[in-house]
Amino acid sequence: MQLGFIGLGTMGCPMALHLIGAGHRLAVFARREDAMRPLVDAGALACTTPAAVAERSEIMFTMVTGTADVEQVVLGDDGLIYGARAGTLVIDMSTIDPSATRDISRALAESGVDMLDAPVSGGPQGAKDASLTIMVGGSERAVERARPLFEVLGDSFTHMGESGAGQTTKACNQLAILVTAQGVAEALTLARRSGLDPERVRRVLMGGLASSRVMDLFGTRMASRDFSAGIESRLYYKDLDMALDLGRSRGAALPAAALTMQFINALIGARRDRDDLSALITVIEQLGASPDS
Numbered sequence: 001m002q003l004g005f006i007g008l009g010t011m012g013c014p015m016a017l018h019l020i021g022a023g024h025r026l027a028v029f030a031r032r033e034d035a036m037r038p039l040v041d042a043g044a045l046a047c048t049t050p051a052a053v054a055e056r057s058e059i060m061f062t063m064v065t066g067t068a069d070v071e072q073v074v075l076g077d078d079g080l081i082y083g084a085r086a087g088t089l090v091i092d093m094s095t096i097d098p099s100a101t102r103d104i105s106r107a108l109a110e111s112g113v114d115m116l117d118a119p120v121s122g123g124p125q126g127a128k129d130a131s132l133t134i135m136v137g138g139s140e141r142a143v144e145r146a147r148p149l150f151e152v153l154g155d156s157f158t159h160m161g162e163s164g165a166g167q168t169t170k171a172c173n174q175l176a177i178l179v180t181a182q183g184v185a186e187a188l189t190l191a192r193r194s195g196l197d198p199e200r201v202r203r204v205l206m207g208g209l210a211s212s213r214v215m216d217l218f219g220t221r222m223a224s225r226d227f228s229a230g231i232e233s234r235l236y237y238k239d240l241d242m243a244l245d246l247g248r249s250r251g252a253a254l255p256a257a258a259l260t261m262q263f264i265n266a267l268i269g270a271r272r273d274r275d276d277l278s279a280l281i282t283v284i285e286q287l288g289a290s291p292d293s
Contacts, residue, residue: 003149004028004057006050006073006080007094008035010231011120012063014127015093015153017042019061022152027056029073050074054083059149060090066238067096074104086112089142091149093134095119095235097242098164098171099249101137105163114142117163119170120154123217123231131155135173137165171246174239175257178277180214182260185281188222193288199223221278233280234273237264 001024005016008030016039020026026044029052030036036046047053050073054060060080062073070092074080080090090108092101092115105115116138126132132154136143143159150157160169187210191201202219205211221227240261247254266283267273 001025001149002027002056002058004047004053004060004080005039005044005063006030006053006061007063007065007069008039009063009065010124011093011127012061013038014124014130015061015063015132016044018130018152019149020044024149027053029053049078049083050080051078051083054080054085054088057084058088059146060084060088062090062092062094064094065235066094067100070094070096071100071104075107081108081111081113084108084111084113088113089145090115091118091146092116093118093120095170095174095239095242096167098137098167098246101167102164105138114139114145115163116142116146117166118146118150118157119166121170121173122154125230126154134158135160135166135169137161137163137167137169168246171239171243174236175243175254177214178236178240178260178264179256180212181218181277181280182256182263182284184212184215184219185222185278185284188219189281189284189288192285218276218278218280221276222281227272227275227279227282229274230276232274233264233267233277236277237261237268237273240264 003019003024004027006029020042027047028036028039028044029047029050040046062070101117108115116136118134118136120132120134122132130153134150134154134157136157136159160166188198191198202223263283272279
C-alpha cells in the first residue's frame with residue numbers, strides 16, 4: 001500500500017519504520033530534513049510539503065506535537081487537504097483537542113477525505129516495540145480500512161466511537177497518568193525523608209495494590225534521579241491542559257488534575273520543561289521542610 005507519514009520525531013520515526021518493514025511504500029515529510037534521513041535510508045520518498053505527501057498516498061498518518069501543528073499540516077498552506085484525492089484517509093495519531101479534531105474531520109469530509117483520530121499510549125518504547133495501545137475515533141468503515149496498519153503499530157486498538165472519541169479517551173488516559181505520577185512522587189519523597197531507600201520502597205509497592213505502569217516507569221526514574229527525557233514534561237502540560245478544558249466543557253469536576261497541574265506549572269517555571277515527567281518529584285521535594293527543623 002502507498003502510505004504517507006508526517007511527523008518523524010521520537011514516536012513517529014519508529015512507527016514509520018515499522019510500516020516500511022511491513023512492506024508498505026512510504027512518502028514522508030518533516031520540518032527538519034535530517035528527521036527524514038532514517039526513513040529515506042530505509043526506502044521512503046522525502047517530500048517537500050504535506051500536500052506532496054498526500055498526492056502520493058492512499059492513507060496518510062500524522063504524528064506531530066499539538067493541535068495547531070495538526071491544523072497546519074492538514075489544512076494550512078500546502079497542507080494534506082490540497083493534495084488528497086477523494087476516498088483517501090488521514091489518520092492523526094497525535095494527541096490534540098477533541099473539538100479541533102471534529103472540525104478538521106468535517107473540513108476533510110467536504111473534500112471526500114475520511115479521517116480517524118487515533119492517539120496512542122505506550123511512549124517511545126512502545127513505538128519502538130510496535131506495542132502501542134491505540135484509541136480510535138471515526139467511522140467503522142474507516143477503522144476497518146486502517147485495521148491492518150494499526151496491527152503493525154500496536155498490540156491493541158479499540159474503536160471508541162465517532163470523530164473525537166479517540167482524543168477524548170486519550171485525555172482521560174493522560175489525566176490518570178499524571179495524577180498517578182503525582183502520587184508516586186509524593187510516596188517516594190516521603191520514603192526518602194523517612195530514611196528509606198526509595199528504590200527498595202518502589203519495588204515493594206510494585207508487589208502490591210499500588211503497583212502500576214506509572215510506578216514502574218516513572219517511579220524508577222524518580223528513585224534513580226534519571227530525569228533525561230522520555231517524553232518531555234512540556235507535552236504532558238499540554239495534555240493535562242486539554243483534559244482540564246474538556247472537563248470544564250463537560251461540567252466534570254477534576255480536582256486532583258487541577259492540583260497536579262499546579263505542580264507541572266512549577267516544573268515548567270523551573271525551566272525543566274525538557275526533562276522527563278519524573279522530574280515532578282523535585283518540585284515536591286522543594287516544598288518540604290528539613291526533617292531536622
